[in-house]
Amino acid sequence: MHAILRNGVIAIGLATAASPAAAQWTRVTALPATDMFSVFAKGDTIAAGADTAVYVSTNAGATWKRSAKVAPGVTGIVALWVRNGRIFAGTHGQGVFVSDDLGDTWLGFNQGLVGAIFDTQLAVVGMLVRGDSLYLATDGGGPWVRNLAGAGTWSRFGDLNGDTTAPIMNDITASDSRLLSSGGGNGTVFIRDRGDANWRLSFLSNVSFTAGLGPLTAAWTGHGWVVGSNGGLFRSPDAQEPWTPTGPRLGILLHVSFATRGRELFADLGIEGGSLISHSLDDGVTWQTLDTMFGTFIYKLAVVGGSELYASRLDGLWHRSIDTVSVPGDRDLGGLRFALAGPQPVRDDVRFRFELPEAGRASIEVFDVAGRRAPGRVDELWSAGPHDVSWSARDLGPGIYQARLTAGGRHEVVRLVRVR
DSSP, rough: OEEEEEETTEEEEEEEOOOGGGGGOEEEEESSOOOOOOEETTTTEEEESSOOOOEESSHHHHHHHEEEOOTTTTEEEEEEEEEEEEEEEEEOOOOOOOOSTSSSSOEOOTTTTTTTTGOOOOEEEEEETOOOOOOEBBBBTTTEEEEETTTTTEEEEETTTTOOTTBBEEEEEEEEEEEEEEESSSSSSEEETTOOSSOOEEETTTSSTTOOOOOOEEEOOEEEEEEETTTEEEEESSSSSOOOOEOOOOOSEEEEEEEEEEEEEEEEEEEEEEEEEEESSSSTTTOOOOOOOOOOEEEEEETTTTTTEEETTTTTTEEEOOTOOGGGGGGGGGOOEEEESOOOSOEEEEEEEEEEESSEEEEEEEEEEESOOOSSOOOEEEEEEEEEEEEOOOOOSSSEEHHHHHHHTEEEEEEEEEOO
C-alpha cells in the first residue's frame, strides 16, 4: 500500500487490482514497479521520472536507459521535457536539472529560480517548452520562464493577480498562441497570449470566485480547451467564459491528467479507490469510459506513436494499445463551422453564418462576460450545409459578448464587440 499527498489530498492506493480493465494494460518491466511521478512523450522519445532518476527510451519503448542520480536529496522527478536531446527534469523543492547526454550527467539549471522559504529553489509541478522558452509552474511561486537559446537565467513570468491562491500552481498548458495556468482553490484559471503584458483571469463558474474549486490541469485539443478540477471537467473553445461542465459526474476528483491524439482527448480521473480512464472524440464535449481500474493511482498520461497510451503510476510505467479506439462511424469532426457574416464591432443587427455537417437541431445563444444569456435564442431544425441567420443586438449594452452555436452535441463560439 502507498500513500501520497497530492493537491492537498492523501490518496491511498493498492499496488494493482485484478479487473477486466487491468488486462488492457501491460507494465514496462524494464522499469521498477515503483512510483513513476511523470511521463513525457514526443515522437519515438519517452521519458519517465522516478524518485532519483529518469528512464529514457529513444525507440518508442523498445529499450530503456536509466539515468544517473539527478542530484543528492532529490526524491521525485515530477515534471519532464525533452528537447533536441536535452532532458529537463523538474523536482519538488530543488528546482530544475538538465542533462545533455541522456542522463549520464546532470547539471543544476536553477540560475535565478529562487523564492521559496529562505529563497531556496522552488517546487516545480509542471513544465513546457514553446519555441525557445521553457516555462515552469511552481507550487507557491507562480509561473517562471527561461530562454533556452542563450546563457540566460530564470525570471518571473508575470503575476496571477486577483486570486490569492493562484500562485499555488498545479500545471501550465499551451496552445499555439496562449498559455493557461491551472492552480489555486477558488475556481479560477489564468490565460496569457503572446505579447500580453500579464495574465487575465477566467472563472470556471462563469460568474465569480468559487471557494474550494481547484483547477488541476488543462488540455488543448487544437479546437478547444478542457480544464480538469477537483470538481469535474470544464470546456471552453478559447479558455474564457462561458465554461461548460462536461465529462463523467464522479464527485470529488483527487487527480486529473490528460493526453491528446489530434483532436482526441484521453483523461485519467482519479477518484477514491481508483482511476477512471475516459476518452473524448469531439474536443471534450462527449465522453466514453475506456477503463475502470480499482486500487490504481495514476500521475500522468502520454500518447506514444499515436497507438499507445502510457501511464506513470504508483506501481511503475504502464501502457495499453489505443489502435482500436476510433471515431464511431468515421464522423466528420471538422464539419461544424460558425462565424460572423459582417464586420466587428457590431451595432443593432448581427448576421451569423454557420455550416452543419448533418441535418438536425441547432441553437445560437449569446452570453455576456459574466455568463448571463441574452434574450433572443435561436433554436430551429436545419438541413446539412451552410446557413445565414440574423439576430438583433438592440437589447445589448456596449461590451464584449460570446455567441455559441450548439449542434449535435458540439459547440463553436465567436466573440462579439457591441457598440452604440
